[in-house]
Amino acid sequence: MGKSTLLNHILGQKLAITSRKPQTTRHNMLGIKTEGAIQAVYVDTPGMHKGGEKALNRYMNKTASAALKDVDVVIFVVDRTKWTDEDQMVLERVQYVTGPLIVALNKTDRIEDKAELMPHLSWLQEQLPNAQIMPISAQHGHNLEALERVIAGYLPENDHFFPEDQITDRSSRFLAAELVREKIMRQMGAELPYQITVEIEEFKQQGKTLHIHALILVERDGQKKIIIGDKGERIKRIGTEARKDMELLFDSKIMLNLWVKVKGGWSDDERALRSLGYGDL
Incomplete structure (x- = not known):
């Protein structure tokens, strides 16, 4: 869906691993971007796993769900007009988020006729009426500056948590x-x-x-x-x-x-x- 690709593009360097296989991410990873007075700390979470029979699946679902409690803004990344069972699992969790929610509609640059997006955008807005929906392309950087400005507007005033040259919490x-x-x-x-x-x-x-x-x-x-x-x-x-x-x-x-x-x-x-x-x- 492009969560890790989005994080890498925002940071301006490769940090989170990516592949064409869904649910590549297994652990929460912090990506830290400091520009002047603004320090945004992004949490790249595992994707949700439907079924979750094995302990590894349960760990990933628990990790992703727990991250929702500790952030100031939630960015729900979805792939164009596709909708999976895992997307539905995420929706059922983020609809109860009380803070700001952004739905990042990824890979919209691949849709030639943008009119195709309108029914899906309307449906998403009905499901998440308090969300701000933003079409983006994580891979090509389309609309990411606008996304970052929206995120920065939601961040609370506070001292920086990390040194300005640190980009992750991972070893x-x-x-x-x-x-x-x-x-x-x-x-x-x-x-x-x-x-x-x-x-x-x-x-x-x-x-x-x-x-x-x-x-x-x-x-x-x-x-x-x-x-x-x-x-x-x-x-x-x-x-x-x-x-x-x-x-x-x-x-x-x-x-x-x-x-x-x-x-x-x-x-x-x-x-x-x-x-x-x-x-x-």
């Missing part, structure tokens, strides 16, 4: 793990299910080189074979693409080593999830 280890996971999801597409995570086992600067060892956890042997690929070609591509992004992010030469390990049932094991940084369930 370098976390960002490195997310970049590896992004490349896997982009390589796999629909081939690989959601039961995959990445853990950084070593993150050490030696001279001018940053050495990173990443463990990729999957649930079945077949998934491991898919990630490694024929003669290791796929995991090499994943490593090469992740390393390039890491060098830009960390401004350092990177030595990246990847391993794949099978850990059956990790995505439905609450203790395993906590040990992998998924917090309380």
Whole structure:
């Protein structure tokens, strides 16, 4: 739907991972933008998961819902005139938000006949009468300056919470793990299910080189074979693409080593999830 793409474009640099697969985001991530007297702290949340049978799904739904209680403005990002079961889940939560609500109608630049939007805009306004609806393009930056001005108008006066050069609350280890996971999801597409995570086992600067060892956890042997690929070609591509992004992010030469390990049932094991940084369930 473009939440993470929107955050990256507003910040002016890549922070949150993106892929064509919905619900790529798994954790709340702060994106911090400071311009003069205004400091906006954006919370990129996981998308809602219908069903939520596994512990991982429950964690993501709980994380996304909890974020609504602690923010000054809610931005509900939807994809043009598409409407999914997950969108409906979000709507059923944000309709009770008492503070400002913005519906960011994303990818509207892809609609040639804007008249097609009118019935959907009217329907959205009926569902959320107190919301301000704004057509945008997260990828191409259309109408994002106007969106930021609206957001800034809603922010309360307060001291800045973060130094003006800080852009996130997440550690370098976390960002490195997310970049590896992004490349896997982009390589796999629909081939690989959601039961995959990445853990950084070593993150050490030696001279001018940053050495990173990443463990990729999957649930079945077949998934491991898919990630490694024929003669290791796929995991090499994943490593090469992740390393390039890491060098830009960390401004350092990177030595990246990847391993794949099978850990059956990790995505439905609450203790395993906590040990992998998924917090309380």
